[in-house]
Amino acid sequence: METKQISKAVIKRLPRYYRYLGELMEDNVERISSNELSKKMHTTASQIRQDLNNFGGFGQQGYGYNVHYLYTEIGKILGLDTVHPMIILGAGNLGQALANYVDFEKRGFKLVGIFDVNPVLEGIAVRGLEIQMLSELPFFLRENNVEIAILTLPKNKAKEMADILVENGIKAIWNFAHLDLETPDDVIVENVHLSESLMTLSYNLSKYRQEHVE
Amino acid sequence: METKQISKAVIKRLPRYYRYLGELMEDNVERISSNELSKKMHTTASQIRQDLNNFGGFGQQGYGYNVHYLYTEIGKILGLDTVHPMIILGAGNLGQALANYVDFEKRGFKLVGIFDVNPVLEGIAVRGLEIQMLSELPFFLRENNVEIAILTLPKNKAKEMADILVENGIKAIWNFAHLDLETPDDVIVENVHLSESLMTLSYNLSKYRQEHVE
Numbered sequence: 228m229e230t231k232q233i234s235k236a237v238i239k240r241l242p243r244y245y246r247y248l249g250e251l252m253e254d255n256v257e258r259i260s261s262n263e264l265s266k267k268m269h270t271t272a273s274q275i276r277q278d279l280n281n282f283g284g285f286g287q288q289g290y291g292y293n294v295h296y297l298y299t300e301i302g303k304i305l306g307l308d309t310v311h312p313m314i315i316l317g318a319g320n321l322g323q324a325l326a327n328y329v330d331f332e333k334r335g336f337k338l339v340g341i342f343d344v345n346p347v348l349e350g351i352a353v354r355g356l357e358i359q360m361l362s363e364l365p366f367f368l369r370e371n372n373v374e375i376a377i378l379t380l381p382k383n384k385a386k387e388m389a390d391i392l393v394e395n396g397i398k399a400i401w402n403f404a405h406l407d408l409e410t411p412d413d414v415i416v417e418n419v420h421l422s423e424s425l426m427t428l429s430y431n432l433s434k435y436r437q438e439h440v441e
Numbered sequence: 442m443e444t445k446q447i448s449k450a451v452i453k454r455l456p457r458y459y460r461y462l463g464e465l466m467e468d469n470v471e472r473i474s475s476n477e478l479s480k481k482m483h484t485t486a487s488q489i490r491q492d493l494n495n496f497g498g499f500g501q502q503g504y505g506y507n508v509h510y511l512y513t514e515i516g517k518i519l520g521l522d523t524v525h526p527m528i529i530l531g532a533g534n535l536g537q538a539l540a541n542y543v544d545f546e547k548r549g550f551k552l553v554g555i556f557d558v559n560p561v562l563e564g565i566a567v568r569g570l571e572i573q574m575l576s577e578l579p580f581f582l583r584e585n586n587v588e589i590a591i592l593t594l595p596k597n598k599a600k601e602m603a604d605i606l607v608e609n610g611i612k613a614i615w616n617f618a619h620l621d622l623e624t625p626d627d628v629i630v631e632n633v634h635l636s637e638s639l640m641t642l643s644y645n646l647s648k649y650r651q652e653h654v655e
Contacts, residue, residue, distance in 0.1 A: 238644060242637035246619065269621070305640045306647030320538030327534060330619070330636055336643075375642065399646045401639060405460065405544070407483070415649060417642035419635065422544055423456035425615060426519045428589065428631035429550075430452060432613045433520030435629060 233281045240278055241301055243268070248298040260291035302334075310335045312372055313401075316388050317379030318343035318351075318358045321403060325377055326354045336375070340367055344384060361388065368395035375399040382406045447495045454492055455515055457482070462512040474505035516548075524549045526586055527615075530602050531593030532557035532565075532572045535617060539591055540568045550589070554581055558598060575602065582609035589613040596620045 247268055251259060261272040268275070279297075282304060302308055315322045318341050325331075326338055341356050343349075348358045359367065361384075367373075368391075376392045378385050378400060385404030392400060399415045402408055408416050461482055465473060475486040482489070493511075496518060516522055529536045532555050539545075540552055555570050557563075562572045573581065575598075581587075582605075590606045592599050592614060599618030606614060613629045616622055622630050 238641065241644065242634070242640040245640065246634075246637070304644065304647075306643040307640065311643060311646075320534045320541060324534030324538055325635070328635070331639065334636070334640070336639060374646070398649075399642055401642055413649070413653070415642060415645045417638055417645070419633070419638055420456070420460075421539070421542070421633065422548070423460070424631055424633055425545065425550060426456040426459065426521065426548075427452065428613055428615055428629060429520040429525060430455065430518065431629045431631070432525075432588070433518075435612075435627070439627070 237278050237281055241305060245298065245301045245305060248294055251294045252298060256294055258291045258293050307334045310337050311374045312337050312339045313375035313377060314340040314342065314373050315377045315379065316342050318348050318353060319379065322379040323353055339371060339373060365391055365395055373397060375401060377401045379403045451492050451495055455519060459515045459519060462508055465508045466512060470508055472505045472507050521548045524551050525588045526551050526553045527589035527591060528554040528556065528587050529591045529593065530556050530575065532562050532567060533593065536593040537567050553585060553587060579605055579609055587611060589615060591615045593617045
């Protein structure tokens with residue numbers, strides 16, 4: 228399948244298509260037209276057709292999309308057809324929240340280790356895995372196949388750990404720490420900067436109020 | 442200050458400027474040129490100048506930017522110069538993680554209530570606030586000044602609660618639930634769809650591998 232030169236905007240929308248198709252499957256919907264799908268998703272049918280055409284299109288004139296087929300194909304494009312072993316660094320509330328997302332595992336994101344710096348947490352089980360100390364991380368990485376590391380550590384610790392991850396061959400970091408990681412080009416980083424998201428909300432609220440002064 | 446017609450891309454970058462300027466202040470840096478700042482932020486000096494010109498510019502030729510002044514002004518644009526009372530719906534790990542972000546409170550996001558549906562959690566204190574039952578939410582909203590609601594509930598419950606929030610005059614929702622909320626135009630919603638972010642990481646990883654097959 229030709230997947231080159233697809234715009235970032237389209238990629239950003241794929242998980243949303245995947246989510247809606249998953250919901251349709253739960254509702255036992257077998258096929259859907261781009262029109263119907265566009266109404267559900269509050270977008271246009273032409274955008275849906277254009278987006279999906281990037282991947283060779285999956286629809287048939289007069290039939291619409293086969294929901295299960297489209298769901299499976301988008302899943303493959305998103306890399307959800309293989310298992311991604313992952314570890315969590317930082318076993319605080321956020322780390323534990325992420326460890327307990329059942330949906331992740333359903334999609335192939337399999338938690339294989341959880342680490343923290345706090346000795347009080349050592350050995351406590353989270354989703355069946357005992358929390359290990361961060362000092363054991365390099366050894367763990369050499370002995371186990373890990374693909375994705377989730378960073379929920381404080382800023383300074385995150386920086387230090389990112390270097391250890393990279394040295395030990397980790398190629399994907401999901402970063403919740405409030406800093407921009409400096410990593411080589413072959414390491415994929417996806418940031419979730421929660422305070423920046425909250426500030427965007429605050430900005431939009433202020434702006435709305437300025438524009439709608441009573 | 443003229444803040445109309447500023448592109449979404451610029452707005453998205455403002456919290457990042459704010460973060461870097463905050464770090465410079467911690468390091469006691471009083472002024473910085475757009476060149477120096479661009480090196481730190483891995484962007485171009487001309488982008489920085491252009492972005493900040495949207496807000497009337499804050500720099501002086503040959504002097505650079507006054508870090509404290511710029512930090513304060515961007516804070517104002519982001520609405521961080523006022524207190525935003527907020528509540529959290531969903532006192533699980535994610536809700537508790539968000540409740541415990543010290544940085545939020547420093548920036549005016551003041552937690553005033555935390556709610557859950559699970560009676561086991563009732564009365565347990567999180568950051569000095571006792572967890573209340575969601576059934577008490579409408580009364581609480583009528584009696585208290587709340588600006589932002591953070592939704593960390595499961596999908597179905599989130600939908601129901603969003604309606605109650607809107608009916609009771611909440612104008613800003615920070616949504617972590619895995620659905621698109623249907624809210625009136627005057628309600629600002631900022632979504633954090635964690636599984637979509639993880640899928641984007643997975644997509645980029647798959648793509649990188651396809652393009653760099655050994």
